[in-house]
C-alpha cells in the first residue's frame with residue numbers, strides 16, 4: 001500500500017479467529033463461525049438453530065486459525081508502521097473477549113517464528129528502518145501503561161504498583177462493554193523525526 005492510500009483510509013478493521021482450544025475440544029464445542037477469506041466476510045450461526053441464516057459481517061481483512069501472525073502483520077500492520085517511519089501517527093488496537101487471542105496476536109510466542117507477535121515485529125521493523133535511514137535522525141520514546149479497573153499504572157516506572165493520578169483530562173472516551181472480562185491491547189506508535197542536512 002502506498003502512503004497516499006494509507007492516509008486516505010483512517011481506520012481499518014480486521015478480524016482474527018483462533019482454533020478451538022483443548023478445553024473446547026474436550027467438551028465437543030461446535031464451531032459457529034466461518035469465513036469467506038476472499039470477500040473478508042464472517043458468518044456466525046446461532047448454536048442449536050442451524051437452519052436460521054447466519055449473521056454476516058464484512059471487514060477489511062479476515063484471518064482464520066490457519067493464518068499465522070506473520071501474514072496478519074505483513075498485510076494489516078506493516079503499512080501502518082511504514083507510515084509511522086514516514087511521520088504519520090498510527091495506532092494498533094486489539095479488542096476481544098477474554099481468551100480470544102489478543103495476547104497471542106500482540107505479544108505472540110517465539111516459536112514458531114511465524115507466530116511472533118505484532119509488538120516485537122513492529123519494534124524490529126521500526127529499528128531496522130532507523131538503521132537503514134540516511135540523513136535522518138529519529139527520536140524514539142516509549143511508555144507502557146496499564147489501565148485496569150480505572151487504575152493507571154506505569155509498567156516501566158520504579159514502582160509498577162503505584163497508581164498514577166489522572167491530573168488533566170482533555171477529553172473522555174467512554175467504552176461500554178457488556179462483558180467486564182473484556183480487555184483491550186493498545187499499541188500506539190508515534191514518531192518525531194528530524195531531517196538532517
Ligand SMILES: Nc1ncnc2c1ncn2[C@@H]1O[C@H](COP(=O)(O)OP(=O)(O)OP(=O)(O)O)[C@@H](O)[C@H]1O
Pocket residue numbers: 017018019021065096097098099100101102103104105181182183
Ligand atoms: N491464532 C491462534 N492460534 C493458536 N492458539 C491461539 C491463537 N490465538 C489464541 N490462541 C491460544 O488461545 C489462548 C487464549 O489466548 P490469549 O491469552 O491470547 O487471549 P486473550 O484475548 O489475551 O485473553 P485475556 O483477555 O483473558 O488476557 C492461549 O492459550 C493462546 O495460546
